[in-house]
Amino acid sequence: MSDTPEISALRREYVAAGLSRAELAADPLEQFGHWMQQALEAYPDDATSMTLATAGADGWPAARIVLLKRFDADGFCWFTDFRSEKGEQLQQNPKAELLFYWRGLERQVRIRGRVEQLDHAMGETYFHERPRGSQLSAAASHQSFPIDHRITLEQRVAELDQTFEGAVIPCPLTWGGYRLIPELYEFWQGRENRLHDRFRYQYNDTGWQIERLQP
Incomplete structure:
Protein backbone atom coordinates (compact mmCIF):
# COMPACT_ATOMS: atom_id res chain seq x y z
CA MET A 1 0.00 0.00 0.00
CA SER A 2 3.00 2.31 0.39
CA ASP A 3 3.11 2.85 -3.39
CA THR A 4 -0.56 3.89 -3.53
CA PRO A 5 -1.08 7.63 -4.11
CA GLU A 6 -2.83 9.48 -1.30
CA ILE A 7 -6.07 10.14 -3.13
CA SER A 8 -7.47 12.30 -0.33
CA ALA A 9 -4.80 14.88 -1.18
CA LEU A 10 -5.75 15.11 -4.86
CA ARG A 11 -7.31 18.41 -5.85
CA ARG A 12 -8.76 19.97 -8.96
CA GLU A 13 -9.66 23.60 -9.45
CA TYR A 14 -12.67 24.46 -11.60
CA VAL A 15 -12.14 27.49 -13.78
CA ALA A 16 -15.15 27.62 -16.12
CA ALA A 17 -17.46 30.60 -16.30
CA GLY A 18 -20.39 30.55 -13.91
CA LEU A 19 -24.06 29.87 -14.44
CA SER A 20 -26.63 32.46 -13.38
CA ARG A 21 -30.39 32.18 -12.96
CA ALA A 22 -30.86 34.76 -15.72
CA GLU A 23 -29.04 32.50 -18.21
CA LEU A 24 -31.30 29.52 -17.66
CA ALA A 25 -34.09 28.63 -20.05
CA ALA A 26 -37.52 28.36 -18.45
CA ASP A 27 -37.86 24.85 -19.91
CA PRO A 28 -35.23 22.36 -18.66
CA LEU A 29 -35.38 20.41 -21.92
CA GLU A 30 -34.37 23.56 -23.79
CA GLN A 31 -31.55 24.14 -21.30
CA PHE A 32 -30.39 20.56 -21.69
CA GLY A 33 -30.46 20.94 -25.46
CA HIS A 34 -28.15 23.97 -25.25
CA TRP A 35 -25.66 22.12 -23.07
CA MET A 36 -25.83 18.93 -25.14
CA GLN A 37 -25.11 20.87 -28.32
CA GLN A 38 -22.06 22.48 -26.72
CA ALA A 39 -20.89 19.08 -25.47
CA LEU A 40 -21.33 17.55 -28.94
CA GLU A 41 -19.27 20.33 -30.47
CA ALA A 42 -16.51 19.91 -27.89
CA TYR A 43 -16.50 16.12 -27.33
CA PRO A 44 -18.61 14.40 -30.01
CA ASP A 45 -17.44 10.88 -29.10
CA ASP A 46 -18.52 11.00 -25.45
CA ALA A 47 -21.21 13.64 -25.19
CA THR A 48 -24.11 11.16 -25.20
CA SER A 49 -22.60 8.84 -22.58
CA MET A 50 -24.69 8.83 -19.43
CA THR A 51 -24.80 6.97 -16.16
CA LEU A 52 -28.09 5.14 -15.66
CA ALA A 53 -28.90 4.46 -12.01
CA THR A 54 -31.64 1.98 -11.11
CA ALA A 55 -32.75 -0.01 -8.07
CA GLY A 56 -34.77 -3.19 -7.89
CA ALA A 57 -37.21 -4.49 -5.31
CA ASP A 58 -34.36 -5.24 -2.91
CA GLY A 59 -33.39 -1.56 -2.80
CA TRP A 60 -29.79 -2.07 -3.88
CA PRO A 61 -28.74 0.63 -6.38
CA ALA A 62 -26.93 -0.21 -9.61
CA ALA A 63 -25.27 2.18 -12.05
CA ARG A 64 -23.73 1.75 -15.48
CA ILE A 65 -22.84 3.80 -18.57
CA VAL A 66 -25.29 3.69 -21.47
CA LEU A 67 -25.73 5.89 -24.53
CA LEU A 68 -28.51 8.41 -25.01
CA LYS A 69 -30.11 7.76 -28.38
CA ARG A 70 -32.95 10.27 -28.43
CA PHE A 71 -34.39 13.10 -26.36
CA ASP A 72 -37.43 15.25 -26.93
CA ALA A 73 -40.55 16.44 -25.12
CA ASP A 74 -41.55 12.81 -24.54
CA GLY A 75 -38.38 11.93 -22.63
CA PHE A 76 -34.85 10.47 -22.82
CA CYS A 77 -34.35 7.15 -24.62
CA TRP A 78 -31.81 4.33 -24.64
CA PHE A 79 -31.82 0.70 -25.83
CA THR A 80 -30.85 -2.56 -24.18
CA ASP A 81 -31.76 -6.19 -23.48
CA PHE A 82 -34.94 -6.28 -21.38
CA ARG A 83 -33.57 -9.36 -19.57
CA SER A 84 -30.48 -7.50 -18.34
CA GLU A 85 -29.99 -6.45 -14.72
CA LYS A 86 -31.25 -2.95 -15.49
CA GLY A 87 -34.22 -4.39 -17.36
CA GLU A 88 -35.20 -6.57 -14.40
CA GLN A 89 -34.78 -3.68 -11.97
CA LEU A 90 -36.88 -1.36 -14.11
CA GLN A 91 -39.61 -3.96 -14.24
CA GLN A 92 -39.61 -4.14 -10.43
CA ASN A 93 -39.17 -0.39 -9.89
CA PRO A 94 -39.78 1.81 -12.96
CA LYS A 95 -37.90 4.82 -11.62
CA ALA A 96 -34.36 5.87 -12.54
CA GLU A 97 -31.89 8.70 -12.73
CA LEU A 98 -29.57 9.72 -15.56
CA LEU A 99 -26.27 11.53 -15.06
CA PHE A 100 -24.32 13.32 -17.78
CA TYR A 101 -20.77 14.44 -16.96
CA TRP A 102 -18.88 16.62 -19.43
CA ARG A 103 -15.48 16.98 -17.81
CA GLY A 104 -13.97 19.46 -20.26
CA LEU A 105 -16.94 21.79 -19.81
CA GLU A 106 -16.98 21.20 -16.03
CA ARG A 107 -20.68 20.36 -16.14
CA GLN A 108 -23.06 17.73 -14.86
CA VAL A 109 -26.76 17.18 -15.47
CA ARG A 110 -28.94 14.88 -13.38
CA ILE A 111 -32.36 13.85 -14.68
CA ARG A 112 -34.77 11.82 -12.55
CA GLY A 113 -38.11 10.33 -13.49
CA ARG A 114 -40.32 7.38 -14.22
CA VAL A 115 -39.37 4.92 -16.95
CA GLU A 116 -41.52 3.22 -19.55
CA GLN A 117 -40.71 0.66 -22.21
CA LEU A 118 -40.83 1.84 -25.83
CA ASP A 119 -43.01 -0.06 -28.25
CA HIS A 120 -41.33 -2.84 -30.20
CA ALA A 121 -41.53 -0.97 -33.51
CA MET A 122 -39.26 1.80 -32.18
CA GLY A 123 -36.76 -0.74 -30.90
CA GLU A 124 -36.88 -2.63 -34.17
CA THR A 125 -36.24 0.55 -36.18
CA TYR A 126 -33.18 1.43 -34.12
CA PHE A 127 -31.96 -2.19 -34.09
CA HIS A 128 -31.74 -2.18 -37.89
CA CYS A 171 -34.82 -7.85 -33.75
CA PRO A 172 -35.38 -10.06 -30.69
CA LEU A 173 -38.57 -9.41 -28.72
CA THR A 174 -36.34 -9.29 -25.66
CA TRP A 175 -34.42 -6.27 -26.97
CA GLY A 176 -35.63 -2.71 -27.26
CA GLY A 177 -35.84 0.73 -25.73
CA TYR A 178 -36.77 2.63 -22.59
CA ARG A 179 -37.87 6.20 -22.09
CA LEU A 180 -37.31 8.21 -18.90
CA ILE A 181 -39.97 10.90 -18.39
CA PRO A 182 -38.32 13.67 -16.35
CA GLU A 183 -39.73 14.96 -13.08
CA LEU A 184 -36.52 16.61 -11.88
CA TYR A 185 -33.41 18.09 -13.50
CA GLU A 186 -30.28 19.44 -11.86
CA PHE A 187 -27.71 21.49 -13.77
CA TRP A 188 -24.26 21.75 -12.16
CA GLN A 189 -21.51 24.10 -13.29
CA GLY A 190 -18.10 23.78 -11.63
CA ARG A 191 -16.71 27.00 -10.13
CA GLU A 192 -13.54 28.10 -8.36
CA ASN A 193 -13.06 27.36 -4.66
CA ARG A 194 -15.85 24.78 -4.76
CA LEU A 195 -18.57 27.44 -4.97
CA HIS A 196 -20.25 25.55 -7.78
CA ASP A 197 -23.46 26.74 -9.40
CA ARG A 198 -26.37 24.31 -9.03
CA PHE A 199 -29.93 24.79 -10.26
CA ARG A 200 -32.78 22.36 -9.81
CA TYR A 201 -35.89 22.20 -11.98
CA GLN A 202 -38.77 20.36 -10.34
CA TYR A 203 -42.17 19.79 -11.87
CA ASN A 204 -45.44 20.46 -10.03
CA ASP A 205 -49.02 21.41 -10.88
CA THR A 206 -47.99 24.86 -12.07
CA GLY A 207 -45.11 23.70 -14.27
CA TRP A 208 -41.34 23.70 -13.86
CA GLN A 209 -40.03 25.49 -10.78
CA ILE A 210 -36.35 26.55 -10.60
CA GLU A 211 -34.30 26.99 -7.46
CA ARG A 212 -30.62 27.49 -6.75
CA LEU A 213 -28.97 24.86 -4.55
CA GLN A 214 -25.99 25.34 -2.29
CA PRO A 215 -22.86 23.53 -3.47
Whole structure:
Protein backbone atom coordinates (compact mmCIF):
# COMPACT_ATOMS: atom_id res chain seq x y z
CA MET A 1 0.00 0.00 0.00
CA SER A 2 3.00 2.31 0.39
CA ASP A 3 3.11 2.85 -3.39
CA THR A 4 -0.56 3.89 -3.53
CA PRO A 5 -1.08 7.63 -4.11
CA GLU A 6 -2.83 9.48 -1.30
CA ILE A 7 -6.07 10.14 -3.13
CA SER A 8 -7.47 12.30 -0.33
CA ALA A 9 -4.80 14.88 -1.18
CA LEU A 10 -5.75 15.11 -4.86
CA ARG A 11 -7.31 18.41 -5.85
CA ARG A 12 -8.76 19.97 -8.96
CA GLU A 13 -9.66 23.60 -9.45
CA TYR A 14 -12.67 24.46 -11.60
CA VAL A 15 -12.14 27.49 -13.78
CA ALA A 16 -15.15 27.62 -16.12
CA ALA A 17 -17.46 30.60 -16.30
CA GLY A 18 -20.39 30.55 -13.91
CA LEU A 19 -24.06 29.87 -14.44
CA SER A 20 -26.63 32.46 -13.38
CA ARG A 21 -30.39 32.18 -12.96
CA ALA A 22 -30.86 34.76 -15.72
CA GLU A 23 -29.04 32.50 -18.21
CA LEU A 24 -31.30 29.52 -17.66
CA ALA A 25 -34.09 28.63 -20.05
CA ALA A 26 -37.52 28.36 -18.45
CA ASP A 27 -37.86 24.85 -19.91
CA PRO A 28 -35.23 22.36 -18.66
CA LEU A 29 -35.38 20.41 -21.92
CA GLU A 30 -34.37 23.56 -23.79
CA GLN A 31 -31.55 24.14 -21.30
CA PHE A 32 -30.39 20.56 -21.69
CA GLY A 33 -30.46 20.94 -25.46
CA HIS A 34 -28.15 23.97 -25.25
CA TRP A 35 -25.66 22.12 -23.07
CA MET A 36 -25.83 18.93 -25.14
CA GLN A 37 -25.11 20.87 -28.32
CA GLN A 38 -22.06 22.48 -26.72
CA ALA A 39 -20.89 19.08 -25.47
CA LEU A 40 -21.33 17.55 -28.94
CA GLU A 41 -19.27 20.33 -30.47
CA ALA A 42 -16.51 19.91 -27.89
CA TYR A 43 -16.50 16.12 -27.33
CA PRO A 44 -18.61 14.40 -30.01
CA ASP A 45 -17.44 10.88 -29.10
CA ASP A 46 -18.52 11.00 -25.45
CA ALA A 47 -21.21 13.64 -25.19
CA THR A 48 -24.11 11.16 -25.20
CA SER A 49 -22.60 8.84 -22.58
CA MET A 50 -24.69 8.83 -19.43
CA THR A 51 -24.80 6.97 -16.16
CA LEU A 52 -28.09 5.14 -15.66
CA ALA A 53 -28.90 4.46 -12.01
CA THR A 54 -31.64 1.98 -11.11
CA ALA A 55 -32.75 -0.01 -8.07
CA GLY A 56 -34.77 -3.19 -7.89
CA ALA A 57 -37.21 -4.49 -5.31
CA ASP A 58 -34.36 -5.24 -2.91
CA GLY A 59 -33.39 -1.56 -2.80
CA TRP A 60 -29.79 -2.07 -3.88
CA PRO A 61 -28.74 0.63 -6.38
CA ALA A 62 -26.93 -0.21 -9.61
CA ALA A 63 -25.27 2.18 -12.05
CA ARG A 64 -23.73 1.75 -15.48
CA ILE A 65 -22.84 3.80 -18.57
CA VAL A 66 -25.29 3.69 -21.47
CA LEU A 67 -25.73 5.89 -24.53
CA LEU A 68 -28.51 8.41 -25.01
CA LYS A 69 -30.11 7.76 -28.38
CA ARG A 70 -32.95 10.27 -28.43
CA PHE A 71 -34.39 13.10 -26.36
CA ASP A 72 -37.43 15.25 -26.93
CA ALA A 73 -40.55 16.44 -25.12
CA ASP A 74 -41.55 12.81 -24.54
CA GLY A 75 -38.38 11.93 -22.63
CA PHE A 76 -34.85 10.47 -22.82
CA CYS A 77 -34.35 7.15 -24.62
CA TRP A 78 -31.81 4.33 -24.64
CA PHE A 79 -31.82 0.70 -25.83
CA THR A 80 -30.85 -2.56 -24.18
CA ASP A 81 -31.76 -6.19 -23.48
CA PHE A 82 -34.94 -6.28 -21.38
CA ARG A 83 -33.57 -9.36 -19.57
CA SER A 84 -30.48 -7.50 -18.34
CA GLU A 85 -29.99 -6.45 -14.72
CA LYS A 86 -31.25 -2.95 -15.49
CA GLY A 87 -34.22 -4.39 -17.36
CA GLU A 88 -35.20 -6.57 -14.40
CA GLN A 89 -34.78 -3.68 -11.97
CA LEU A 90 -36.88 -1.36 -14.11
CA GLN A 91 -39.61 -3.96 -14.24
CA GLN A 92 -39.61 -4.14 -10.43
CA ASN A 93 -39.17 -0.39 -9.89
CA PRO A 94 -39.78 1.81 -12.96
CA LYS A 95 -37.90 4.82 -11.62
CA ALA A 96 -34.36 5.87 -12.54
CA GLU A 97 -31.89 8.70 -12.73
CA LEU A 98 -29.57 9.72 -15.56
CA LEU A 99 -26.27 11.53 -15.06
CA PHE A 100 -24.32 13.32 -17.78
CA TYR A 101 -20.77 14.44 -16.96
CA TRP A 102 -18.88 16.62 -19.43
CA ARG A 103 -15.48 16.98 -17.81
CA GLY A 104 -13.97 19.46 -20.26
CA LEU A 105 -16.94 21.79 -19.81
CA GLU A 106 -16.98 21.20 -16.03
CA ARG A 107 -20.68 20.36 -16.14
CA GLN A 108 -23.06 17.73 -14.86
CA VAL A 109 -26.76 17.18 -15.47
CA ARG A 110 -28.94 14.88 -13.38
CA ILE A 111 -32.36 13.85 -14.68
CA ARG A 112 -34.77 11.82 -12.55
CA GLY A 113 -38.11 10.33 -13.49
CA ARG A 114 -40.32 7.38 -14.22
CA VAL A 115 -39.37 4.92 -16.95
CA GLU A 116 -41.52 3.22 -19.55
CA GLN A 117 -40.71 0.66 -22.21
CA LEU A 118 -40.83 1.84 -25.83
CA ASP A 119 -43.01 -0.06 -28.25
CA HIS A 120 -41.33 -2.84 -30.20
CA ALA A 121 -41.53 -0.97 -33.51
CA MET A 122 -39.26 1.80 -32.18
CA GLY A 123 -36.76 -0.74 -30.90
CA GLU A 124 -36.88 -2.63 -34.17
CA THR A 125 -36.24 0.55 -36.18
CA TYR A 126 -33.18 1.43 -34.12
CA PHE A 127 -31.96 -2.19 -34.09
CA HIS A 128 -31.74 -2.18 -37.89
CA GLU A 129 -29.95 1.18 -37.93
CA ARG A 130 -27.05 -0.38 -36.01
CA PRO A 131 -24.03 -1.99 -37.68
CA ARG A 132 -24.57 -5.66 -38.54
CA GLY A 133 -21.98 -6.74 -35.99
CA SER A 134 -23.86 -4.92 -33.22
CA GLN A 135 -27.11 -6.53 -34.30
CA LEU A 136 -25.53 -9.99 -34.15
CA SER A 137 -24.04 -9.34 -30.72
CA ALA A 138 -27.34 -8.08 -29.32
CA ALA A 139 -29.23 -11.06 -30.72
CA ALA A 140 -26.68 -13.61 -29.48
CA SER A 141 -26.16 -12.26 -25.97
CA HIS A 142 -28.39 -12.81 -22.94
CA GLN A 143 -27.11 -9.65 -21.33
CA SER A 144 -25.92 -9.77 -17.70
CA PHE A 145 -26.22 -13.58 -17.47
CA PRO A 146 -23.15 -15.76 -16.80
CA ILE A 147 -21.44 -17.68 -19.61
CA ASP A 148 -18.72 -20.31 -19.44
CA HIS A 149 -16.31 -18.77 -21.95
CA ARG A 150 -15.99 -15.98 -24.50
CA ILE A 151 -15.60 -18.62 -27.21
CA THR A 152 -19.17 -19.77 -26.54
CA LEU A 153 -20.47 -16.29 -27.21
CA GLU A 154 -18.34 -15.89 -30.32
CA GLN A 155 -19.67 -19.20 -31.62
CA ARG A 156 -23.25 -18.03 -31.14
CA VAL A 157 -22.51 -14.87 -33.10
CA ALA A 158 -20.87 -16.86 -35.90
CA GLU A 159 -23.83 -19.24 -36.09
CA LEU A 160 -26.32 -16.36 -36.29
CA ASP A 161 -24.22 -14.67 -38.94
CA GLN A 162 -24.30 -17.84 -41.01
CA THR A 163 -28.03 -18.40 -40.43
CA PHE A 164 -28.92 -14.89 -41.61
CA GLU A 165 -26.25 -14.55 -44.28
CA GLY A 166 -27.60 -12.17 -46.89
CA ALA A 167 -30.81 -11.69 -44.90
CA VAL A 168 -32.22 -9.24 -42.37
CA ILE A 169 -31.43 -10.14 -38.77
CA PRO A 170 -34.71 -10.09 -36.81
CA CYS A 171 -34.82 -7.85 -33.75
CA PRO A 172 -35.38 -10.06 -30.69
CA LEU A 173 -38.57 -9.41 -28.72
CA THR A 174 -36.34 -9.29 -25.66
CA TRP A 175 -34.42 -6.27 -26.97
CA GLY A 176 -35.63 -2.71 -27.26
CA GLY A 177 -35.84 0.73 -25.73
CA TYR A 178 -36.77 2.63 -22.59
CA ARG A 179 -37.87 6.20 -22.09
CA LEU A 180 -37.31 8.21 -18.90
CA ILE A 181 -39.97 10.90 -18.39
CA PRO A 182 -38.32 13.67 -16.35
CA GLU A 183 -39.73 14.96 -13.08
CA LEU A 184 -36.52 16.61 -11.88
CA TYR A 185 -33.41 18.09 -13.50
CA GLU A 186 -30.28 19.44 -11.86
CA PHE A 187 -27.71 21.49 -13.77
CA TRP A 188 -24.26 21.75 -12.16
CA GLN A 189 -21.51 24.10 -13.29
CA GLY A 190 -18.10 23.78 -11.63
CA ARG A 191 -16.71 27.00 -10.13
CA GLU A 192 -13.54 28.10 -8.36
CA ASN A 193 -13.06 27.36 -4.66
CA ARG A 194 -15.85 24.78 -4.76
CA LEU A 195 -18.57 27.44 -4.97
CA HIS A 196 -20.25 25.55 -7.78
CA ASP A 197 -23.46 26.74 -9.40
CA ARG A 198 -26.37 24.31 -9.03
CA PHE A 199 -29.93 24.79 -10.26
CA ARG A 200 -32.78 22.36 -9.81
CA TYR A 201 -35.89 22.20 -11.98
CA GLN A 202 -38.77 20.36 -10.34
CA TYR A 203 -42.17 19.79 -11.87
CA ASN A 204 -45.44 20.46 -10.03
CA ASP A 205 -49.02 21.41 -10.88
CA THR A 206 -47.99 24.86 -12.07
CA GLY A 207 -45.11 23.70 -14.27
CA TRP A 208 -41.34 23.70 -13.86
CA GLN A 209 -40.03 25.49 -10.78
CA ILE A 210 -36.35 26.55 -10.60
CA GLU A 211 -34.30 26.99 -7.46
CA ARG A 212 -30.62 27.49 -6.75
CA LEU A 213 -28.97 24.86 -4.55
CA GLN A 214 -25.99 25.34 -2.29
CA PRO A 215 -22.86 23.53 -3.47
